[in-house]
Amino acid sequence: MMEASLNMTFLLMYYMGFGYTEAVNVSLARRRWFIERVNKEFESAKEAGKDPVSKAPHDNTPDQRQMQGRARDAVPAKLIRFT
Numbered sequence: 001m002m003e004a005s006l007n008m009t010f011l012l013m014y015y016m017g018f019g020y021t022e023a024v025n026v027s028l029a030r031r032r033w034f035i036e037r038v039n040k041e042f043e044s045a046k047e048a049g050k051d052p053v054s055k056a057p058h059d060n061t062p063d064q065r066q067m068q069g070r071a072r073d074a075v076p077a078k079l080i081r082f083t
Helices: 002-016 020-025 028-048 062-067
Strands: none
Touching: 002 020, 002 028
């Protein structure tokens, strides 16, 4: 049961751009709905011969964000890492 819940959380984070806290706090019924909806989008993209749209990091480069009007002037404070 725990692994299924974590798998759903991973899918929400990887394919939909949810943060961990957001994904965990979504009710189980809504998690299922989101995952089924993403799967439906993937299937329709596959039928149309297109690449599925994803908010995963590999489709989230600064250039792509700029073209989509989602560019940031500064990194949000919660994402700044001090090493």
